[in-house]
Amino acid sequence: MNKGLLIVLSGPSGVGKGTVCSVLRKKMPDLVYSVSATTRSPRQGEIDGVNYFFKTREQFQEMMACDALLEHAEYVGNCYGTPRDFVERTLAGGQDVILEIEVQGALKVKEKFPEGVFIFLVPPSLDELKQRITGRGTETQDTINHRMTVAEEEMNLLSHYDYAVVNDEIEAACHRIESIITAEHCKASKYLAELGELPAAIEKA
Amino acid sequence: MNKGLLIVLSGPSGVGKGTVCSVLRKKMPDLVYSVSATTRSPRQGEIDGVNYFFKTREQFQEMMACDALLEHAEYVGNCYGTPRDFVERTLAGGQDVILEIEVQGALKVKEKFPEGVFIFLVPPSLDELKQRITGRGTETQDTINHRMTVAEEEMNLLSHYDYAVVNDEIEAACHRIESIITAEHCKASKYLAELGELPAAIEKA
Numbered sequence: 001m002n003k004g005l006l007i008v009l010s011g012p013s014g015v016g017k018g019t020v021c022s023v024l025r026k027k028m029p030d031l032v033y034s035v036s037a038t039t040r041s042p043r044q045g046e047i048d049g050v051n052y053f054f055k056t057r058e059q060f061q062e063m064m065a066c067d068a069l070l071e072h073a074e075y076v077g078n079c080y081g082t083p084r085d086f087v088e089r090t091l092a093g094g095q096d097v098i099l100e101i102e103v104q105g106a107l108k109v110k111e112k113f114p115e116g117v118f119i120f121l122v123p124p125s126l127d128e129l130k131q132r133i134t135g136r137g138t139e140t141q142d143t144i145n146h147r148m149t150v151a152e153e154e155m156n157l158l159s160h161y162d163y164a165v166v167n168d169e170i171e172a173a174c175h176r177i178e179s180i181i182t183a184e185h186c187k188a189s190k191y192l193a194e195l196g197e198l199p200a201a202i203e204k205a
Numbered sequence: 206m207n208k209g210l211l212i213v214l215s216g217p218s219g220v221g222k223g224t225v226c227s228v229l230r231k232k233m234p235d236l237v238y239s240v241s242a243t244t245r246s247p248r249q250g251e252i253d254g255v256n257y258f259f260k261t262r263e264q265f266q267e268m269m270a271c272d273a274l275l276e277h278a279e280y281v282g283n284c285y286g287t288p289r290d291f292v293e294r295t296l297a298g299g300q301d302v303i304l305e306i307e308v309q310g311a312l313k314v315k316e317k318f319p320e321g322v323f324i325f326l327v328p329p330s331l332d333e334l335k336q337r338i339t340g341r342g343t344e345t346q347d348t349i350n351h352r353m354t355v356a357e358e359e360m361n362l363l364s365h366y367d368y369a370v371v372n373d374e375i376e377a378a379c380h381r382i383e384s385i386i387t388a389e390h391c392k393a394s395k396y397l398a399e400l401g402e403l404p405a406a407i408e409k410a
Binding site: 119120122158159161162163164165175176178179180182183184186187188190191192 | 324325327363364366367368369370380381383384385387388389391392393395396397
């Protein structure tokens with residue numbers, strides 16, 4: 001059984017990770033979405049177990065203590081984490097998994113899964129990013145300013161990623177990510193690993 | 206002006222490089238095809254300057270002497286080479302170039318263009334490859350046997366390539382190559398190189 005690919009979709013807060021990820025999942029129904037755990041409050045329309053596993057801080061700390069999280073990070077006062085077991089079982093079963101997480105969490109996943117595919121969603125410009133953060137209409141001015149500072153710092157972490165996908169238009173961004181996943185499945189190293197020893201495979205042919 | 210990508214499409218003799226390349230060019234009209242020089246005789250339907258620049262051995266040796274070839278290799282008694290000037294000018298002008306060349310030539314290009322995208326077209330199996338070589342109907346039995354031995358040796362060079370694309374079905378193989386080209390344009394290193402210094406780009410935003 002060939003192991004699935006771990007696709008990590010990240011990028012600065014407000015760049016549109018959630019929207020891109022949800023459109024991508026509709027276009028690629030075989031891609032398994034890793035639902036994160038978080039201590040932040042649900043936004044309107046968000047469903048527990050679908051968008052996030054919403055946890056109290058006590059519950060979250062218990063998961064940390066059991067080493068049940070692949071990564072966890074605090075971001076603007078809330079905790080986010082990736083349940084480890086689900087990701088590992090899905091990859092072992094040969095299915096690709098997509099994680100949509102904050103920049104800090106993605107870099108922690110990279111420490112444990114350097115073979116993952118790390119995609120950084122980039123805003124067309126920082127002005128555009130500010131408009132998106134403001135336009136969400138769910139944050140105070142102080143929060144917006146803080147988020148912009150964090151977003152600018154996060155942009156500087158792009159060099160740790162494999163790919164930079166500009167989110168100029170959602171369909172175009174999704175097409176680029178689909179192409180990246182297809183290309184990663186064609187990596188020569190992956191092909192050789194799946195064949196095992198090439199001479200043996202040739203003998204079988 | 207962003208530099209174009211050099212896409213090198215190679216693989217064992219008889220795998221279908223020519224067919225895949227010609228379908229790909231119809232699907233991606235912006236991809237500039239690098240026409241190789243060769244001393245081999247034209248096959249039926251091949252046009253000088255379109256499929257190859259057909260050269261005498263003397264003309265070919267003159268190009269080698271002038272350093273006018275990016276790579277050159279002898280293969281089953283014939284010389285093949287890539288005119289250097291055309292490739293370099295096209296890349297500098299921001300267009301992607303595709304080279305469809307034999308395995309030996311591709312590895313020589315890699316020495317000069319390690320930043321190129323090296324794609325190895327793989328047969329579904331060696332039996333399938335033998336059928337394709339035999340089915341072409343233009344070669345003697347000795348030539349077929351020699352080509353099979355060469356093809357098996359060539360398969361062992363796959364590990365020097367970035368991608369392995371199985372040519373099970375032409376449209377599927379072309380879709381994979383299109384995806385690889387799209388993905389390579391999204392490489393974080395390419396994005397950062399094009400931005401120059403990221404902080405400066407942020408200030409401009």
